[in-house]
Amino acid sequence: MRFLKFTEHKSFQDKFNFVRDCLVIFGGAIALIGLFFTFCTFHQTKEIASAQLVDKIMQRLDSSQYDSITTAIEGNGDDTQPQPSNYPIWKRYGGQFSYSDIAAYINNFDEIYNLYDRGLIDTKLAYMEFGYDAEKAYCNNNIKNLIISDRQTDPDKTYNYKTSWYGFEQLAISFLKIDNVPCSALDKE
Numbered sequence: 001m002r003f004l005k006f007t008e009h010k011s012f013q014d015k016f017n018f019v020r021d022c023l024v025i026f027g028g029a030i031a032l033i034g035l036f037f038t039f040c041t042f043h044q045t046k047e048i049a050s051a052q053l054v055d056k057i058m059q060r061l062d063s064s065q066y067d068s069i070t071t072a073i074e075g076n077g078d079d080t081q082p083q084p085s086n087y088p089i090w091k092r093y094g095g096q097f098s099y100s101d102i103a104a105y106i107n108n109f110d111e112i113y114n115l116y117d118r119g120l121i122d123t124k125l126a127y128m129e130f131g132y133d134a135e136k137a138y139c140n141n142n143i144k145n146l147i148i149s150d151r152q153t154d155p156d157k158t159y160n161y162k163t164s165w166y167g168f169e170q171l172a173i174s175f176l177k178i179d180n181v182p183c184s185a186l187d188k189e
Helices: 002-008 012-061 064-074 099-117 123-139 141-153 166-179
Strands: none
Touching: 012 064, 012 099, 012 123, 064 099, 064 123, 099 123, 099 141, 099 166, 123 141, 123 166
16 A cells, blocks of 8 residues: 555656666576576586586496406505505516506596696595595505606606696595695505
8 A cells, every 4th residue: 555655656667667776676686596596507407417527437447348447556445454555566677557548547647637627527426426536546656656757758848837647636636635745555455
Protein backbone atom coordinates (compact mmCIF):
# COMPACT_ATOMS: atom_id res chain seq x y z
CA MET A 1 0.00 0.00 0.00
CA ARG A 2 2.75 2.39 0.82
CA PHE A 3 4.23 1.86 -2.66
CA LEU A 4 0.89 2.73 -4.24
CA LYS A 5 0.66 5.95 -2.24
CA PHE A 6 4.17 6.82 -3.33
CA THR A 7 3.27 6.32 -6.97
CA GLU A 8 0.02 8.31 -6.75
CA HIS A 9 1.78 11.61 -6.22
CA LYS A 10 4.52 11.17 -8.76
CA SER A 11 4.53 12.08 -12.40
CA PHE A 12 4.76 9.51 -15.13
CA GLN A 13 8.45 10.40 -15.68
CA ASP A 14 9.25 9.85 -12.00
CA LYS A 15 7.47 6.48 -12.07
CA PHE A 16 9.33 5.52 -15.21
CA ASN A 17 12.67 6.48 -13.67
CA PHE A 18 11.85 4.51 -10.53
CA VAL A 19 11.01 1.36 -12.53
CA ARG A 20 14.10 1.82 -14.71
CA ASP A 21 16.34 2.13 -11.63
CA CYS A 22 14.79 -0.99 -10.10
CA LEU A 23 15.40 -2.91 -13.33
CA VAL A 24 19.02 -1.72 -13.48
CA ILE A 25 19.58 -2.88 -9.91
CA PHE A 26 17.87 -6.19 -10.65
CA GLY A 27 19.91 -6.62 -13.86
CA GLY A 28 23.15 -5.87 -11.98
CA ALA A 29 22.26 -8.46 -9.35
CA ILE A 30 21.55 -11.05 -12.08
CA ALA A 31 24.87 -10.20 -13.76
CA LEU A 32 26.75 -10.67 -10.47
CA ILE A 33 25.05 -14.00 -9.89
CA GLY A 34 25.95 -15.07 -13.43
CA LEU A 35 29.55 -14.00 -12.90
CA PHE A 36 29.70 -15.96 -9.66
CA PHE A 37 28.42 -19.13 -11.35
CA THR A 38 30.81 -18.61 -14.27
CA PHE A 39 33.72 -18.35 -11.83
CA CYS A 40 32.58 -21.50 -9.99
CA THR A 41 32.22 -23.41 -13.24
CA PHE A 42 35.66 -22.24 -14.43
CA HIS A 43 37.21 -23.30 -11.11
CA GLN A 44 35.56 -26.73 -11.31
CA THR A 45 36.63 -27.14 -14.93
CA LYS A 46 40.21 -26.29 -13.96
CA GLU A 47 40.12 -28.84 -11.12
CA ILE A 48 38.79 -31.53 -13.48
CA ALA A 49 41.46 -30.75 -16.07
CA SER A 50 44.12 -30.85 -13.35
CA ALA A 51 42.92 -34.25 -12.17
CA GLN A 52 42.89 -35.55 -15.75
CA LEU A 53 46.47 -34.40 -16.36
CA VAL A 54 47.62 -35.97 -13.09
CA ASP A 55 45.80 -39.19 -13.93
CA LYS A 56 47.38 -39.34 -17.39
CA ILE A 57 50.89 -38.94 -15.99
CA MET A 58 50.16 -41.39 -13.15
CA GLN A 59 49.05 -44.00 -15.68
CA ARG A 60 52.28 -43.46 -17.60
CA LEU A 61 54.43 -43.77 -14.46
CA ASP A 62 52.45 -46.81 -13.28
CA SER A 63 52.84 -48.55 -16.64
CA SER A 64 55.07 -51.57 -17.02
CA GLN A 65 57.59 -49.35 -18.83
CA TYR A 66 58.66 -47.84 -15.50
CA ASP A 67 58.01 -50.71 -13.05
CA SER A 68 61.58 -51.93 -12.89
CA ILE A 69 63.21 -48.51 -12.59
CA THR A 70 60.71 -47.43 -9.92
CA THR A 71 61.45 -50.59 -7.94
CA ALA A 72 65.21 -50.09 -8.36
CA ILE A 73 64.90 -46.53 -7.02
CA GLU A 74 62.33 -47.09 -4.29
CA GLY A 75 62.76 -50.72 -3.20
CA ASN A 76 60.35 -53.61 -3.26
CA GLY A 77 57.31 -51.45 -2.68
CA ASP A 78 56.15 -52.81 0.66
CA ASP A 79 58.39 -50.58 2.81
CA THR A 80 60.18 -53.58 4.32
CA GLN A 81 63.21 -53.09 2.10
CA PRO A 82 63.57 -49.44 1.10
CA GLN A 83 66.31 -48.71 -1.41
CA PRO A 84 69.19 -46.56 -0.18
CA SER A 85 70.12 -43.50 -2.22
CA ASN A 86 73.49 -45.03 -3.12
CA TYR A 87 71.88 -48.06 -4.80
CA PRO A 88 73.28 -48.23 -8.35
CA ILE A 89 70.70 -47.90 -11.10
CA TRP A 90 72.75 -46.40 -13.96
CA LYS A 91 74.78 -48.83 -16.05
CA ARG A 92 77.72 -46.44 -15.78
CA TYR A 93 77.87 -47.29 -12.06
CA GLY A 94 76.92 -50.98 -12.17
CA GLY A 95 73.14 -50.58 -12.38
CA GLN A 96 70.82 -52.04 -14.97
CA PHE A 97 69.45 -48.90 -16.65
CA SER A 98 70.81 -46.88 -19.52
CA TYR A 99 71.02 -43.12 -19.61
CA SER A 100 67.93 -43.10 -21.88
CA ASP A 101 65.92 -45.23 -19.42
CA ILE A 102 66.67 -42.90 -16.53
CA ALA A 103 66.18 -39.74 -18.60
CA ALA A 104 62.78 -40.97 -19.81
CA TYR A 105 61.73 -41.70 -16.23
CA ILE A 106 62.79 -38.37 -14.71
CA ASN A 107 61.49 -36.49 -17.73
CA ASN A 108 58.00 -37.33 -16.42
CA PHE A 109 58.78 -35.33 -13.28
CA ASP A 110 60.21 -32.51 -15.37
CA GLU A 111 56.87 -32.43 -17.22
CA ILE A 112 54.95 -32.50 -13.93
CA TYR A 113 56.95 -29.50 -12.71
CA ASN A 114 56.17 -27.55 -15.88
CA LEU A 115 52.44 -28.14 -15.34
CA TYR A 116 52.76 -27.52 -11.60
CA ASP A 117 54.73 -24.29 -12.13
CA ARG A 118 52.12 -22.94 -14.58
CA GLY A 119 49.31 -23.73 -12.17
CA LEU A 120 47.78 -26.29 -14.52
CA ILE A 121 47.82 -29.00 -11.90
CA ASP A 122 46.87 -28.56 -8.29
CA THR A 123 49.86 -28.31 -5.94
CA LYS A 124 48.37 -30.57 -3.28
CA LEU A 125 47.30 -33.17 -5.84
CA ALA A 126 50.75 -33.15 -7.47
CA TYR A 127 52.37 -33.63 -4.07
CA MET A 128 50.04 -36.45 -3.05
CA GLU A 129 50.43 -38.35 -6.32
CA PHE A 130 54.08 -37.74 -7.22
CA GLY A 131 55.82 -36.64 -4.03
CA TYR A 132 57.46 -39.85 -2.88
CA ASP A 133 58.46 -41.00 -6.37
CA ALA A 134 60.03 -37.63 -7.22
CA GLU A 135 61.82 -37.42 -3.86
CA LYS A 136 63.29 -40.93 -4.09
CA ALA A 137 64.41 -40.38 -7.69
CA TYR A 138 65.99 -37.03 -6.84
CA CYS A 139 67.82 -38.48 -3.83
CA ASN A 140 69.32 -41.37 -5.80
CA ASN A 141 73.05 -40.69 -6.22
CA ASN A 142 73.15 -42.05 -9.78
CA ILE A 143 70.39 -39.68 -10.84
CA LYS A 144 72.22 -36.79 -9.19
CA ASN A 145 75.34 -37.78 -11.13
CA LEU A 146 73.34 -37.95 -14.37
CA ILE A 147 72.06 -34.41 -13.75
CA ILE A 148 75.58 -33.14 -13.02
CA SER A 149 76.89 -34.84 -16.16
CA ASP A 150 74.13 -33.33 -18.30
CA ARG A 151 74.76 -29.87 -16.94
CA GLN A 152 78.47 -30.10 -17.67
CA THR A 153 77.85 -31.07 -21.28
CA ASP A 154 74.78 -28.93 -21.89
CA PRO A 155 75.46 -26.81 -25.02
CA ASP A 156 72.56 -24.49 -24.17
CA LYS A 157 74.13 -23.13 -20.97
CA THR A 158 73.33 -19.44 -21.08
CA TYR A 159 72.53 -16.75 -18.57
CA ASN A 160 68.97 -17.14 -17.20
CA TYR A 161 68.59 -20.51 -18.93
CA LYS A 162 66.96 -23.16 -16.79
CA THR A 163 69.55 -25.88 -16.63
CA SER A 164 69.04 -29.52 -17.51
CA TRP A 165 66.47 -31.23 -15.31
CA TYR A 166 65.63 -27.97 -13.56
CA GLY A 167 61.93 -28.84 -13.31
CA PHE A 168 62.54 -32.31 -11.90
CA GLU A 169 64.97 -30.91 -9.35
CA GLN A 170 62.67 -28.05 -8.27
CA LEU A 171 59.68 -30.38 -7.97
CA ALA A 172 61.55 -32.86 -5.79
CA ILE A 173 63.10 -30.14 -3.63
CA SER A 174 59.69 -28.53 -3.06
CA PHE A 175 58.24 -31.91 -2.03
CA LEU A 176 61.17 -32.58 0.32
CA LYS A 177 60.53 -29.17 1.91
CA ILE A 178 56.85 -30.02 2.39
CA ASP A 179 57.87 -33.27 4.11
CA ASN A 180 60.66 -31.49 5.97
CA VAL A 181 63.04 -34.41 5.43
CA PRO A 182 66.53 -34.68 3.98
CA CYS A 183 67.40 -37.30 1.37
CA SER A 184 69.17 -39.37 4.03
CA ALA A 185 65.84 -39.89 5.84
CA LEU A 186 64.32 -41.38 2.68
CA ASP A 187 66.85 -44.24 2.81
CA LYS A 188 64.70 -45.64 5.62
CA GLU A 189 61.40 -45.21 3.76
